[in-house]
Amino acid sequence: MSWNEERIELLKKLWADGLSASQIAAELGGITRNAVIGKVHRLGLSGRAKTPSAAVPRSRKQRTQTPPRQGGFVHGNVVLAPRVAPEEMPEVEPECAVEPVENVVPIGQRCTILDLTEATCRWPLGEPGRADFSYCGGRATPGLPYCSFHARIAYQPVVDRRRDRRVVGG
DNA sequence: CCCTGATTCGC
DNA sequence: GCGAATCAGG
Numbered sequence: 001m002s003w004n005e006e007r008i009e010l011l012k013k014l015w016a017d018g019l020s021a022s023q024i025a026a027e028l029g030g031i032t033r034n035a036v037i038g039k040v041h042r043l044g045l046s047g048r049a050k051t052p053s054a055a056v057p058r059s060r061k062q063r064t065q066t067p068p069r070q071g072g073f074v075h076g077n078v079v080l081a082p083r084v085a086p087e088e089m090p091e092v093e094p095e096c097a098v099e100p101v102e103n104v105v106p107i108g109q110r111c112t113i114l115d116l117t118e119a120t121c122r123w124p125l126g127e128p129g130r131a132d133f134s135y136c137g138g139r140a141t142p143g144l145p146y147c148s149f150h151a152r153i154a155y156q157p158v159v160d161r162r163r164d165r166r167v168v169g170g
Numbered sequence: 171c172c173c174t175g176a177t178t179c180g181c
Numbered sequence: 182g183c184g185a186a187t188c189a190g191g
Contacts, residue, residue: 035184
């Protein structure tokens with residue numbers, strides 16, 4: 001991999017956005033965090049305003065409004081998906097109100113947070129903060145933040161096992 | 171032990 | 182210029 005204009009621009013943006021060197025390396029692909037740091041220094045843009053992750057763990061108490069869904073949050077004008085750990089992802093039978101669309105994005109073609117729009121699936125993949133964190137990036141089902149595949153998981157009815165009946169949406 | 175950025179130095 | 186190795190730290 002080489003530092004073409006495009007990759008340098010992305011590097012600058014991601015660095016300015018406060019992403020860590022390893023995160024940037026993962027986004028750019030085929031490169032290590034050392035390479036990123038080295039390049040950052042050569043470009044003379046080391047020393048950021050703040051490093052969100054390592055910075056002061058700001059108390060996060062005030063919240064004027066309740067998020068639309070539990071765990072949901074906002075990036076720019078895009079509502080991101082609530083996170084569900086891979087272990088917690090249930091196997092889902094095709095019982096879903098969402099019309100299936102064949103658009104599942106293969107692993108390896110996942111997108112970064114910068115690629116997300118209202119039209120892309122915002123299903124998070126991997127651990128936030130980790131270098132491999134990314135998003136599905138598939139084609140979102142109209143009106144939903146997910147592709148049809150992840151919409152099935154997200155909106156799978158929750159079953160109250162005590163009485164074996166549904167307690168939440170469907 | 172996980173991670174962070176900074177620096178050095180051979181290539 | 183590049184980046185692995187290393188350092189110093191959270």
